[in-house]
Amino acid sequence: MSEMDWVPPSCEAVALLPAGRRWDAVRTSMVVARRAFEMLDVSERCAAIVDPLTAAAYWLVPAGQVSVVPQWERLGRHVALLGPGPGTHYVGVPSALRHAGPGLHWRLPRDWSGRYLAQPHYLGAILASAIRFAHGTAALSSPCPVCVGEPSRTGEAPAGGRSGPAEPVPCCLEANPACDHATRSPANRRRT
Template sequence: MTAVNLSWCPPPGDDVMVLAAGRQWDAVRVSTAVAEWAFQFLDGAEDCAAIVDPRAAWVYWLLPPHLMAAAPVEQWDRLDGYVTRLTAGPAVHYLAVPPNQRRSGPGLHWRIPRHWSGRYLARPSYLSTVLATAIAFTHGLDALPQKCPICDRSLTPDEAVSVMGRRYPTDALTRPLSVHSNCARQARLTAQEPRR
């Protein structure tokens, strides 16, 4: 397994720089409402910086380039509608990056946690999990698609069937699960009636 390089830092200078995503880093953008919840989970655990744009009410996290594509796509696809991914691709996405020393508003600035690790790049798998929780707190539990407990992919109500089964092999008892019909067949679980 290759070590992830989290050592990027903003270019020197006193001015905001407009940089292309997908080269030195990828980025994700969320509303400030979602970010406020996310900060509560991230501070003390993933102590990396975030870019705050108070005028547009957005917060950006920078991630090592190309790692979102390497992570399970479902992790990020499920967040669509609440999270915008800025990566390399057919279209070039640019992001205004504040200078390293700009740590407070009123304009574009870095949000630095109290116990800052010194990192400007976040870990994608951890951040996606935290953002899913923050979205649920901000917009309600039904804001994101449910996950199939067998394959961990998104599960919409029209795809779900109810089955009796074990979520984990170590579970002592079977319990009701909502899963994809294909997952139920592959796991040899007996489907009850489709959920409505």
């Protein structure tokens, strides 16, 4: 069985299942989810859990995958990652037969792929676009050009060196703190 082949229980009740074992979960608001559905329905065509009570949507991704996608860090204000870590997060998972409300249900695109798990890298990119559509371009910072993670607000890494003292100081890029530290290490500094 492939890691993408997971299926929900077929019982009539909602099952409360722990994230981080068979899958991790990605939660966002329905405002963002509606925009994401428009894009995902055309390409990814995977299922999502809709919770009308909390106006939230959940996508399930293969276990251990939320920690390996660098762009999740940038989406932190708009997306919650539920997976392994301190404390166990539980997600209400509706029956595979429940495709409409009221209450917790699976949202399936018209041309559904048959998958209940989303591809995390692709989902992260789509959610970044959906957040910008829903909340404007200022809702997300620009990613670090080195690792695509969250940039530092205080430090900047030089984008290039100068060929001589008369040349203007090069523009700077905001970088992730780890990348910023690496670019400022003595071995990587350029002398002008």
